[in-house]
Amino acid sequence: MADQYAYSGDDKRPTEIPAIRWEEPPEGPVLVLLDQTRLPAEEVELVCTDASTLVEAIRSLAVRGAPLLGIAGAYGVALAAVRGFDVDEAATALATARPTAVNLALGVRRAHSAHEAALAKGGDVRQAASAALAAARQLHREDAEASARMAEHGVTLLDELLPGGGHRILTHCNTGSLVSGGEGTAFAVALAAHRAGRLRRLWVDETRPLLQGARLTAYEAARRGMAYTLLTDNAAGSLFAAGEVDAVLIGADRITADGSVANKVGSYPLAVLARYHHVPFIVVAPVTTVDPDTPDGASIEVEQRPGHEVTEVVAPQAPVAGAAEAGGGIPVAPLGTQAYNPAFDVTPPELVTAIVTEEGVVSPVTAEALAEVCARSRRV
Numbered sequence: 396m397a398d399q400y401a402y403s404g405d406d407k408r409p410t411e412i413p414a415i416r417w418e419e420p421p422e423g424p425v426l427v428l429l430d431q432t433r434l435p436a437e438e439v440e441l442v443c444t445d446a447s448t449l450v451e452a453i454r455s456l457a458v459r460g461a462p463l464l465g466i467a468g469a470y471g472v473a474l475a476a477v478r479g480f481d482v483d484e485a486a487t488a489l490a491t492a493r494p495t496a497v498n499l500a501l502g503v504r505r506a507h508s509a510h511e512a513a514l515a516k517g518g519d520v521r522q523a524a525s526a527a528l529a530a531a532r533q534l535h536r537e538d539a540e541a542s543a544r545m546a547e548h549g550v551t552l553l554d555e556l557l558p559g560g561g562h563r564i565l566t567h568c569n570t571g572s573l574v575s576g577g578e579g580t581a582f583a584v585a586l587a588a589h590r591a592g593r594l595r596r597l598w599v600d601e602t603r604p605l606l607q608g609a610r611l612t613a614y615e616a617a618r619r620g621m622a623y624t625l626l627t628d629n630a631a632g633s634l635f636a637a638g639e640v641d642a643v644l645i646g647a648d649r650i651t652a653d654g655s656v657a658n659k660v661g662s663y664p665l666a667v668l669a670r671y672h673h674v675p676f677i678v679v680a681p682v683t684t685v686d687p688d689t690p691d692g693a694s695i696e697v698e699q700r701p702g703h704e705v706t707e708v709v710a711p712q713a714p715v716a717g718a719a720e721a722g723g724g725i726p727v728a729p730l731g732t733q734a735y736n737p738a739f740d741v742t743p744p745e746l747v748t749a750i751v752t753e754e755g756v757v758s759p760v761t762a763e764a765l766a767e768v769c770a771r772s773r774r775v
């Protein structure tokens with residue numbers, strides 16, 4: 396297939412894409428988010444002064460993606476603490492804002508435990524708030540470091556699996572700087588391959604219904620000057636059949652003890668296609684996404700999203716006049732149509748070629764190998 400489908404790479408904006416930051420203006424500390432529901436049309440920031448605004452931002456996917464949810468959750472606890480809100484209440488609301496990405500509850504727990512530990516040691520509320528903030532900042536830093544190490548391991552793995560170079564990588568959803576303290580998970584590997592001159596093409600699934608691929612991954616790839624091409628999710632099969640995919644790289648929202656992978660809905664069909672076409676299916680995720688307390692895929696709670704996300708097409712710029720009935724998008728189905736809208740699906744370990752973490756690569760994917768790699772991390 397000719398390269399005319401690749402992005403021409405003329406986006407000259409700065410390549411840094413900070414998805415989240417803590418600020419301390421004179422009016423008091425705030426958590427600033429890049430509102431991902433408005434991308435790519437507008438780069439609009441959302442300023443949170445309390446945990447309930449952040450909970451709403453998490454539910455609406457203004458802030459999203461497993462590692463970033465963990466960081467946001469931790470900062471949310473710190474925000475509640477420094478602004479004098481009920482920290483226990485905020486922690487519960489944040490941890491349960493979305494159910495599938497294990498990082499969210501983990502991030503909340505880290506900041507909450509730091510807060511509790513400071514109080515238990517006799518600290519006052521100000522010291523406890525500082526401890527929560529320090530824990531959030533630490534998680535943010537660790538995630539950036541993990542991202543860089545995953546990229547290194549991932550590129551090495553790609554070179555082993557695909558010695559010829561010129562990788563054509565298919566990815567799903569969005570796994571770059573917009574979901575991370577660093578450059579992301581799966582996307583960070585593709586970006587490292589691009590920088591090393593070994594990425595021929597990044598195939599970007601649009602990722603219905605909320606178009607994280609079209610709106611966010613294409614945005615990031617353009618900003619990074621990568622050769623990328625967007626496709627509808629259901630075009631992936633013909634792409635494999637044409638021999639145009641060398642590897643699939645995706646992230647994860649939760650990896651269970653047996654190596655089952657919950658990720659954006661549409662990941663599992665890619666794993667089945669990859670197996671049929673003898674293409675490596677690679678999952679890239681920090682160890683914070685591995686949940687040893689969830690034994691297997693069947694035990695994962697998969698978030699069910701509102702039907703209007705399917706019966707309407709999202710309108711990232713602004714709600715369309717007259718279409719405000721449900722979600723404010725453009726209706727594409729008869730009024731009253733019921734929709735099935737799971738946010739994630741689960742890929743069984745036997746379909747996963749490798750799980751790349753910052754602590755090393757798990758391949759073949761077994762419970763024992765996964766536990767061994769995670770045990771290398773001080774944080775698990």
Ligand code: MRU
Pocket residue numbers: 456459460461462496567568569570574579580581607645646647648658659660738
């Ligand atoms: O519903 P979202 O947009 O939060 O889903 C995000 C994904 O499924 C990502 O692929 C996943 O969080 C991995 S990102 C490192």
